[in-house]
Amino acid sequence: MTLELPQTFLAGLFGLLIGSFLNVVIYRLPRGQSLVTPPSTCPGCGTRIRPIDNVPVLSWVLLGGKCHKCRAQISIQYPLVEFVTGALFLLVAWVTPAGPLLAARLLLVVILIVLFGIDLHHQILPNVITLPGIVIGFLFSLVGPPGWTNSLLGIALGGGILYAIAAAYYLVRREEGLGMGDVKMLAMIGAFLGWKAVLVTLILSSFAGALVGIGIIAFTKGTMRLALPFGTFLSLGALAAMLVGDPLVTWYSGFFVP
Ligand SMILES: [Zn+2]
Numbered sequence: 001m002t003l004e005l006p007q008t009f010l011a012g013l014f015g016l017l018i019g020s021f022l023n024v025v026i027y028r029l030p031r032g033q034s035l036v037t038p039p040s041t042c043p044g045c046g047t048r049i050r051p052i053d054n055v056p057v058l059s060w061v062l063l064g065g066k067c068h069k070c071r072a073q074i075s076i077q078y079p080l081v082e083f084v085t086g087a088l089f090l091l092v093a094w095v096t097p098a099g100p101l102l103a104a105r106l107l108l109v110v111i112l113i114v115l116f117g118i119d120l121h122h123q124i125l126p127n128v129i130t131l132p133g134i135v136i137g138f139l140f141s142l143v144g145p146p147g148w149t150n151s152l153l154g155i156a157l158g159g160g161i162l163y164a165i166a167a168a169y170y171l172v173r174r175e176e177g178l179g180m181g182d183v184k185m186l187a188m189i190g191a192f193l194g195w196k197a198v199l200v201t202l203i204l205s206s207f208a209g210a211l212v213g214i215g216i217i218a219f220t221k222g223t224m225r226l227a228l229p230f231g232t233f234l235s236l237g238a239l240a241a242m243l244v245g246d247p248l249v250t251w252y253s254g255f256f257v258p
Contacts, residue, residue, distance in 0.1 A: 015089025016056035019082035026117035044072025056082040104140035112235040119231035125181030137191030146194030154190025197241040205237030
């Protein structure tokens with residue numbers, strides 16, 4: 001049984017508020033700052049942000065993306081993260097039966113958004129997120145899909161594939177192409193979603209990464225040294241795998257079953 005319509009919308013509103021906090025996490029966690037104190041201030045003038053100016057998405061739109069005091073520009077990243085978190089909470093709550101699976105998936109959404117943002121800005125995937133994520137994903141699998149054996153296979157396959165690729169790349173090129181952060185992140189995705197989703201995630205994120213990479217090479221005529229944050233693409237791939245992975249695997253397997 002999925003949630004009733006009013007609860008589904010509440011989940012979306014809850015997601016908007018969570019998104020507001022995720023902005024703080026994305027900014028402060030890689031800088032080693034506390035996530036709770038001090039309260040948010042304007043990066044331009046240091047004025048404390050009033051609660052009225054902290055309403056997700058709405059405040060940014062009403063203030064035209066500027067600080068109410070000094071008119072400094074406030075990045076569109078803030079309302080975007082809030083909107084995307086709200087929309088994904090709504091979507092996941094709409095299609096997932098209520099229970100431990102819903103809790104696990106909302107938590108995974110939160111983790112993937114944070115890793116997306118941090119990897120994009122800093123090219124790191126903090127252990128303090130990915131390692132507990134592997135454990136929590138496995139614990140959830142004890143009480144719901146994908147089941148604990150599938151979860152363990154997901155951890156082994158996710159970590160194993162990327163570790164093998166990273167090792168092979170290093171042997172050939174003598175430089176690090178894939179970080180260990182990517183290895184741990186895909187193991188975590190496997191812990192939450194199982195081994196099939198690992199393959200779907202890997203295929204989708206490699207494809208998306210290649211498309212963006214080709215686009216950048218075309219636009220900059222190959223002058224830009226490419227260092228795409230793979231964790232950012234893994235986030236997108238895992239979200240897609242979570243939302244449409246099962247139908248995708250069924251459709252694809254259809255080609256091989258007579
Ligand atoms: Zn200001």
